[in-house]
Amino acid sequence: MLFKKIHVIKTSWRICIGEGANKIIPKFLEELGISSSLIVCGENTFRLAGRKVEKNLIKNGIEASFALVEKPDFENVKKVWKKAKIEKVQGLIGIGGGKNIDVAKTAAFKLKIPYLSVPTIPSHDGIASPCSSIFKEKKKLSLFLEPPAGIVVDMNYLSKAPLRFFSAGAGDVIAKYTAVTDWELAKEKKNEYYGEYAGKISSLAASIIIENSSRYKEDYKSAVRLLVEALISCGYAMSIAGSSRPCSGSEHLFAHAIDFLYPENQALHGEKVALGTLIMSYLQGKDYELIGKTIETLRLPRNYEEIQIPKEILVKALIKARKIRKRYTILDEVKIKEKSEAEKILKKVDII
Template sequence: MRYWQEYLRDINMDEILNMQINDMAKVEFECSCGRKHFLDIDKIVMGQGVISRLPEILSDYVKEKIYILYDQNTYRAAGRKVKEVLEDADFQVKCTVLDSGDQILIPDEKAVGKMFMELEAGTGMIVAVGSGTLNDMAKYMSSRTKIPYTIVCTAPSMDGYASSGAPLMNGGRKISYTATLAYAIVGDTDVMKEAPMRMILAGYGDIIGKLTCLADWRLSHELTGEYYCETIVKLVQKAIQKVVDHRKGLEQRQEEAVRYLIEALTLTGVAMGLAGNSRPASGAEHMLSHYWEMKVIARGENPELHGIKVGIATPVIAEVFDEMQDLFPESVKEMAPSADQIKTLMKEAGAPIKPQEAGLDKDLFYRGILEGNTVRDRFSILDLAVKENRIERIARKITDEYYQE
């Protein structure tokens, strides 16, 4: 539990399913799953123009140093405004630009080292301005220094804003470190709707990936007895539905569609916090994405956005479910979407579904399906396929479908 926690708000189980995302900070409730869930995030602020509210959001830290982190891209998107808003309100700020030049920012030893080396003594709050990488780096630093952090979201591109895991590169391998939850999550839709379309579609792919992820969780519950929470599942499903219902508005950067997307991404992070692990948001589709990413980085190449790869991996995993459905109970069949359903949802939002669109060659794609279950020690549909000696046949069949001569 974080050292800066002050209080939690008791609610009943039914309330959580009808709450708006901005009201979910500091909630606590007894659940039908037998556990008491709580979310140790102090403030969640989503909506138009909310960056202007940063002095109010960080009012408890006005007399302390604020360490602002951004890269050259997120500085232009929102970092300059964050700096100006806080300085105008008499906050003392120190800024660090994690400049990666023409390359994407990789959260490796060099970038993390620079971040730590420029941290000044007496800092009271870390403010990261960015999305996946900067959020992961800031939460890692927060957990090691015991300094709380706030994330100002610049793109609705991934679901880690409200999660406590921090995937970083160490020795060429992607390792998910246990970190900490944010003090505050600030999502300004005026900023996020202007994010590169590829990042918006990455967020959409990440959300669509929850459809196979939840089926994976149910599968593990049925076959291994792993803990499972129906309330958390319903919470995630409700968020997914809002995004799916507004999917065609994403390409037009409609404010409502973007707002539902960032709310869903944040809410799935909340679900991870409530569950105490990433089960509500990460299944075999994420294992494929992580596998491909590690291999691409090991080659010295820039990886595609995580959510884009998740979106591409999701119909692949849905097809694995299709191929294995004779081996699992009806409850899993009811949750698992078909590959065709997933492809339709992706196409209608303008999101990529072909591995070639993410720069994945045939062998890497095939090896990912074959070996993706080794990425994490967590039971998934891939493990069942391995156990039943079907994985090679399924991997070859799916690969041939995507890479027809």
């Protein structure tokens, strides 16, 4: 089946990284032929960066308004979509973290217009990927849409992001350690398409973050820059593969199961997938102790107490993860069905 499925590899047209990079946004929009835009962000992000972007756009002759996002769900996507339709904007600008960018990405796809990804925190590989995670009631849907037309990373904001967001972004990258192994397993067992090049890109990103997990202690700016490059590389890997396979495997299924069972949890996406990576690396027979040490070095939650999710939820999530979506992973090999099995695994990796 290697060459039977055809997909178009779409990647971002422009990427700008550096201090004061947000000043380049009007030029990006001009080059894209966009003269009217809608800024998609949260209240805090609008105060932090959105207002400045809006003023700069207007100063450069580009119409700009904004839509405030509360949650990454279809209600908020609909709100953005409606406002963009009424105002007849030609492009969206998602500013902030994964929530805002995913809503902008999904609304832009529905509107069939381009969007820019303008992260203010390095917490999520969605800043460069065609993938979006949107809630439909209790269930989080993983959508494969379009990559951003442009990515603007202003290091003035990201280098000042709290450590927790940096660590969560690193957690999302080290998840590729198990995601690629799951993808290889699906090729072996189900003859699923496996893109070696995309897999290598994701694996390299994970290796670099693992090897440099302590860099932030000595040079935070340099560590953030390295993380941003890894996150963007992961986005490209997904575009090349035509799916989220290089970056999302059993560890993400575990995180999504937590969200389904315990939607009120306050853990960041990268924190949950990092914990999932620890579990799945053990099940895959990989160096789970290395992952455990990396999690500790990055000051990510290492157990149920630190991540503030009840033991029983984590046990149920490990059982349910295999059924969250149709994606062959190590969980289809081990088939955890009993509470006692799940507890034994979680105890083995010192999560409970």
